Amino acid sequence: MKPFLRERREGRVAVLTMDRPETQNAVSDPDAIEALLAACTRIAADREVRAVVLTGSGGAFCSGGNVKALRDQVGSGLGLPVLSRDAYRDGIQRMVLAWYALEVPTIAAVNGHAIGAGMDLACLCDIRIASEQARFACSFVRLGLIPGDGGAWLLPRLVGRSRAAELAFTGRAIDAQQARADGLVSQVVAPEQLMPAALALAQEIAAQPGHALRLGKRLLREGEHVRLDTLLELSAAFQALAHHTPEHEERLAAFGSGRTKAVPRP
Template sequence: MNDTAPLLVERHGPVALLTLNRPETRNALSGEDLFSAFETVLAALDADTDVRAAVLTGAGSAFCAGGNIAEMRDRTGMFSGTPDEIAARYRAGIQRIPRAFARCRVPMVAAINGPAIGAGNDLACLCDIRIASPQAKFAESFVKLGIIPGDGGCWLLPRVIGASAAAELALTGDTIDAERALAIGLVSRVVAAEDLLPQALALAQRIAANPPQALRWTRQLLWQARSGTLDEALEAAAALQGHAHQTEDHHEALAAFFARRAPVWTGR
């Protein structure tokens, strides 16, 4: 493991632990190296059938503080140039992260150890399940800076917490604590800081105990359902179910059920 990489990867059996590794910037989402790291790492996870689930967390005291405010102030990096140039940099920069998540079929648990602000809140919403420590704070705070969620937050957030709650967060820019995040469904549980990573990894291991192909197909359907119609969801489910019924793991699941034993998955 390269300890200087912007996104660290550590294996725990069938679970991959991903750690944003820029504590000096509170894990701000900026720079070609980080955008490329997300693309490379998530593509590698998707290609590795031995990986059945993943956990994403942040190094240091923050999960992810969002965009680099200093670069915004100085109008450098992705925030420099004309409106058209900035738009092009968003497309070629931070917007690669949500696209990489959409392509990756590995279920993802966010272990939110501290503030998840702006693009950091949206990054948490890209994960399938979110667990927070009491130190976590959340804000869809773009409007406070006179900008909008340029990384897809207005698509992501309503699908996680509903239209009204998402509008309240996005239009006020208010910061909420972990307990409020739990109440509105932004996270599924709040646990003590020392228990956060162990519980996130344990949840990922429970996910990973299931057949790998079925996991990836289920995650794929969950993502497609965010924007598709019922008819589209039913058609996709029928097509994938046809393949699922022919897998060795499905046959093994049935055999194990009737034999009252634990199944052994092969991923085939």
């Protein structure tokens, strides 16, 4: 079986493509989980990477769980519930935690269906850009399941509690324009413009100082669950670090000389 994930670099942007169209890029298979985990590890350790674009091949972004494999497992018995719980914690939930903790800004270029865990994976990204052909569904309830990979935490923070409940309790699919109206995506573009738009935004982000991007993303993540006074303390510490970097000094010098843009350090 070919690798689940293809990776290429566009300067300081890492482009990750989920490439298993025969399963509509289902993310629940063990090798798919490990591929996304390994990519997180590589990118986190590479200070040259300043932005990530995640997309899918074929007509889907990610179909979530591999329903055929799930059906086969049900037919042969899933085993003890405690073992099923461990399979979630040791499998897809490790990927969710790693993707959420990644300090490099991430963009989901949603080219087609983002269903179940695939929608959750898009929600883990900082920014979502959708093709006009994209569809989103928190579809677990239609299989008699619940969001097992973080969607119940992620979705209300993006679209609000009432709308998240409506989507979760009905399993209803929404199109790209509705996703934009709900605040789930920030842009909707023609299919042929999806990757150019995502890469243009990623390159704009990647032109900024790497330390400020990583610290800024960490601050946004912490702001989701700490008190304001705690966040201010963390902001003071991060800002103190940022003040004492060559990139900050260069940007100050460029501003003082009247130049509106500074060239990032190589």
